[in-house]
Amino acid sequence: MVETGLKKDIRKISNKELKDFLKEKGEKAFRAKQIQEWLWKKSARSFDEMSNLSLNLRSLLKEHFELFPVKVAEFQISNDRTIKSAFQLHDTHLVEGVLIPADDRMTACISSQVGCSLTCKFCATGYMDRKRNIEAAEIYDQVVLIKDQAEKHYKHPLTNIVYMGMGEPLLNYANVIKSVEYITSPEGLGMSPKRITVSTAGIAKMIKKLADDEVKFNLALSLHAANDEKRNQIMPINETNNLKVLIEALQYFYQKTKTRITLEYILFYNFNDSLQDAEELFKVTKKVPVKINIIEYNPIAEANFSNTKADTLDQFASYLENKGVNVNVRRSRGKDIDAACGQLANRKKEGNN
Template identity: 75%
Template sequence: MIKSKKKDIRKLSSDKIKDFLVENGEKGFRAKQIQDWLWKSSVTSFEDMTNISKKTRELLNEHFEILPISVFKAQQSNDGTIKSAFQLHDKHLVEGVLIPAEPRMTACISSQVGCSLTCSFCATGYMDRKRNLDAAEIYDQVVAIDKQAQDAYNTGLTNIVYMGMGEPLLNYKNVLESVEKITSPNGLGMSAKRITVSTAGIAKMIRKLGDDDVKFNLALSLHAANDEKRNQIMPINEQNTLEVLREALKYYFSKTKNPVTYEYIVFNNFNDSLQDAEELYQFTKHLPSKVNIIEYNPISEADFLNAKVDKIQRFADYLSKKGVNVHVRRSRGKDIDAACGQLANKEK
């Protein structure tokens, strides 16, 4: 692929665009109009910027490019879930999911092409990490999935979860930039409280979230509350032990006052006993939190099975009686491999 000499205009700040315009004899106030077209209106061509003169559009087109994502393939599940393979400008593919669950309309979006963390139960973990997504590529997924929601259900998105392909905290800068654009009145204007960023547990970056006083929600993909078991399924735990994670989460909460969500997939005969539930309670009791119990969605690369329904309920009841705010989440989009842990666009 021949690398373009043009700059990606969405990587420039409004001030940088303004400087460029002034240097080229244009009015500086046009920068605000251009930014509105790029982010509020999500245009993909300079020609669509209709309140800007043809001469200025030609100048922009000569020096810059817009690199939008496109829907490569979309599938709709029997339960109404829509999974999309999004193609990036360099032909890489990532997946995003629209999850309609009254009263919510949730977009599950990706932050990396592939993943480097090799969690044994997750299809994405069996892929190589090719690269991080730019803030604009993350943003574009939200715009595209919102359009799908409008077209299919006549309503816009209510929630966004960074739970697709990749580890968001290993793409920290772009993830935070994308949240800023999504929540900005000069972007999509969504509330940060409607956004959840999920991590497999990068302790130093959890602390950084606290230092940056983020307003969005944080979820930890826990899945086992003792180190021996968690090491087996999540190698990241070897460098980020449960004790280290607990201290990082306490620091994060002390800075942000945001409760933490713990995601816990229940695997048959692995982490579904009452002893496991007790260990989970002991881990979560240190700060305000909630626990989402998640059904496991089998993948061809792994031998795990979902726990039995009665065991899941007994597990949840045990936590509830301990005063834990616990919810059992049912899988959505399993028939099209759109459920939790199943995203893996195998590139050809």
């Protein structure tokens, strides 16, 4: 539990603990519901905002508890209207999140870890150390802040959330699941879980845990190569979670949830973009119900990969479509501000405002 001196983080205590505290201080138990509503439905950033609580109760809360709201340290707006934000956490760590506007939707791309413990060779975050997991309330705050940006800049509500920012969500399992509860609960933001996608590099046992926990949100697997030799080269996690093990986990997830999985596939020039690669990817689609997002690569300074040619991408997608595969080509957004897929890396020095 985050504490400053003797003060506890109010967003990390249970409802029972809050009720017990209020009872001990001579306050009515129903105040707990009001406080929780301020925290999770109204997204209060300070106790002073809790206007239907007495001044005495607000003072009491300030005396015993802390609120650690995430702040926007800086943001940039891309030529294509994408907004990238550097979010500052209470301990001065920075993480990045992105608002991706489209004609019919507003998508928040949020982070689950400060840095990442996986070392995917094509991803800027993979070249950072993992400093810590992001707390559930801090993940929730990213959503709220991006939601506010959507409404302020584009007069459009937030419609979708993807856990595709910095970090591996399934290595911060408890906080990710808790954050989804805050976001989807009627006592929270009330968003539909079907509007949420959690993306993983492929942690088989945690994919099975998602299935056992009967999650209602969508699952995406960052595949990027459909044979073990190539996937080992770019995603070291594959050495302990190979394709056979991953496909078994995806089959288990589908059997339990009946939710079709998305396979994300970045096309790298002259590496995984041949028709043979497309055929290997097609074979995966025969083993578990999936749809495929083909993603343009966004080069980073740390890696030697480059984007495939436009006609190669078209041929690759057409090959799969002609075999009846549901394929969506995702064009890069926010490239000019390093906000595109795989580019999030805290260029700003941590701790600076």
